[in-house]
Amino acid sequence: MVVINLDGNTLTPTEIVLVSRGAEVQVATDAWPKVEAARNVVEGILKRGETVYGINTGFGALVSERISSEDLAALQVNLIRSHACGIGEYMSIEDTRAMMCVRANSLVKGFSGIQRVVIEQIVSYLNNNIIPVVPRIGSLGASGDLAPLSHMALTLIGEGEVWADDGPTDTSIVLREKGLIAVDLSAKDGLSLINGTSQMCALLVNSEDQLSNLLPLADLISCVSIEAKKCSIKPMDARVHRARPHHGQSLVAERISAIMNGSKILQSHKNCDKIQDAYSFRCIPQVHGAVLERFRNLSSTVLTEVNSATDNPLIFPNPSNPGPDEVISQGNFHGEVLALAADGMSHAIFELAHISERRIDQMVDPTRSGLPAFLAVNSGLESGMMIVHYVAAAALAEMHGRAMPKSAFSTPTSGGQEDHVSMGATASWNLLQSCKHLSQVLACELIIACEGLEYRTDEPAAHVNSIYKLVRSICPALDGDRSTSKEIELVAEELSSGRWLSRIEAECGRLPR
Numbered sequence: 001m002v003v004i005n006l007d008g009n010t011l012t013p014t015e016i017v018l019v020s021r022g023a024e025v026q027v028a029t030d031a032w033p034k035v036e037a038a039r040n041v042v043e044g045i046l047k048r049g050e051t052v053y054g055i056n057t058g059f060g061a062l063v064s065e066r067i068s069s070e071d072l073a074a075l076q077v078n079l080i081r082s083h084a085c086g087i088g089e090y091m092s093i094e095d096t097r098a099m100m101c102v103r104a105n106s107l108v109k110g111f112s113g114i115q116r117v118v119i120e121q122i123v124s125y126l127n128n129n130i131i132p133v134v135p136r137i138g139s140l141g142a143s144g145d146l147a148p149l150s151h152m153a154l155t156l157i158g159e160g161e162v163w164a165d166d167g168p169t170d171t172s173i174v175l176r177e178k179g180l181i182a183v184d185l186s187a188k189d190g191l192s193l194i195n196g197t198s199q200m201c202a203l204l205v206n207s208e209d210q211l212s213n214l215l216p217l218a219d220l221i222s223c224v225s226i227e228a229k230k231c232s233i234k235p236m237d238a239r240v241h242r243a244r245p246h247h248g249q250s251l252v253a254e255r256i257s258a259i260m261n262g263s264k265i266l267q268s269h270k271n272c273d274k275i276q277d278a279y280s281f282r283c284i285p286q287v288h289g290a291v292l293e294r295f296r297n298l299s300s301t302v303l304t305e306v307n308s309a310t311d312n313p314l315i316f317p318n319p320s321n322p323g324p325d326e327v328i329s330q331g332n333f334h335g336e337v338l339a340l341a342a343d344g345m346s347h348a349i350f351e352l353a354h355i356s357e358r359r360i361d362q363m364v365d366p367t368r369s370g371l372p373a374f375l376a377v378n379s380g381l382e383s384g385m386m387i388v389h390y391v392a393a394a395a396l397a398e399m400h401g402r403a404m405p406k407s408a409f410s411t412p413t414s415g416g417q418e419d420h421v422s423m424g425a426t427a428s429w430n431l432l433q434s435c436k437h438l439s440q441v442l443a444c445e446l447i448i449a450c451e452g453l454e455y456r457t458d459e460p461a462a463h464v465n466s467i468y469k470l471v472r473s474i475c476p477a478l479d480g481d482r483s484t485s486k487e488i489e490l491v492a493e494e495l496s497s498g499r500w501l502s503r504i505e506a507e508c509g510r511l512p513r
Helices: 013-020 029-048 069-083 093-107 116-127 146-156 171-178 189-194 198-229 238-242 247-260 264-268 284-305 336-364 386-402 424-453 462-472 485-497 499-508
Strands: 003-006 024-027 087-090 135-137 161-164 167-170
Touching: 003 013, 003 093, 013 093, 013 198, 013 284, 024 029, 024 093, 024 116, 029 116, 069 146, 069 189, 093 116, 093 146, 093 189, 093 198, 116 146, 116 189, 135 146, 146 189, 146 198, 161 171, 167 171, 198 247, 198 264, 198 284, 198 336, 198 424, 198 462, 198 485, 198 499, 238 247, 247 284, 247 462, 284 336, 336 386, 336 424, 386 424, 424 462, 424 485, 462 499, 485 499
Parallel strands: 003 024
Antiparallel strands: 087 135, 161 167
16 A cells, blocks of 8 residues: 655655545645744743734634634634635546645644644545545635635534445544544634645645646657658757757657657658648647746646645744744745646647647648548438537546636735735636547547558558557447447546556657656
8 A cells, every 4th residue: 555655845746646545645744843843932922922914813804803722723614714715616636636645745744733633633534535526616825725625524523424335424433334423613623724725736636637648649640640741850950959059849749759660551652742830830849848947847846836834824933032923924825836837738628629620630630631521431321429529628628628828817806905816726627628629629630640541551660559449448430430439538548547648658668758
């Protein structure tokens, strides 16, 4: 059994994906002293009777309200109950597990002042597969993902609902069945649980995982189309890309050159009189490479964020000068950096899908492809791949709407105290949905390109042949018209999951990264 170590500093998106799929977690032993030192600051403030936001005051616009010591536990519980008002479809179990993992990792950095027992409760829930039922909609991407995280926090105190085999079930029932008890909150605990960017991070980690598979496969799929349409790879010449040395562009050109090495189809038309291919083929490095660079920005941002302290206020223990100066009210909960990364990535993968759809158009048009119209066996009597192209265009239209930035909108809340928000949770969810549509567009291109290969007598490159065989295990060559709906969905799923990419690289060699 894989066990992921949480220390607040070294957690990777890959490890979060493993946790989302069931891996257990444990807190690094050297993290606990930092957690306890920050908690001691909170206890010291309470003991000395000092007034500090988030510890013994109201929240948001109610910041000036002092709370008596006997009401501090009730304050934290009330905070969670009132904020657990999310709506919409439920987050998936996988995304919820990822969110819990990110929250726990942020808390063990030791800047939150939360009780150790509360962190241990999150870890216990993950390891016992007690997963909260969390409505997706409710976060504005600033003040943290308040509503979603409140639904998570509600289960830690034995309230709300968690997932059981037959659907949502009262948390108290599941705890009783597993012999576990709810945790008791004290000052600062509730705010630490819900004031952070953990939902945004969970959704972005999911997107990053899918895109890590889809981006190299997009290059490979473009090579299937190059083979099917008998295009040139002269534009991939390394000299071209040294003349304009963007890293992503150069890497994509290198990747395509490596894939196409040994192609008999490429050799068969080496001396043809065709001078140039359409932009959707000739400019693959320039477009795919730009998307790759945007992806690397996303990956870097996510890696930093999942190892950050994102609640408010933060605790900075200073035993030589204890008191309110150890607590700083600030804005690390603001998700702007995540929102902009998500919005930029949504736009970028729309461009990737768009150029893919343009290659489809080139292949189904007999005047430009030299192939039968729509690759039908009996054109006219049969429609062949005509509507597969339509489906790609329809999915592209879905992505076009999602390419518009969600962070370009903010609404003041909490009586004007929270007057600028990021909408990062919306942007992150938007990207996750766009990833699904991207896989569908690429699946359409791949299926059509494989059909085009049926009309080539020479052998394609090894990587191309490998993915062709995988497609044919799901989607046989046309022998007449049939519904391909389920085939498109199945191919799209294989592309997103990375299973095919792993098999192809194991068989033919790893693609340049």
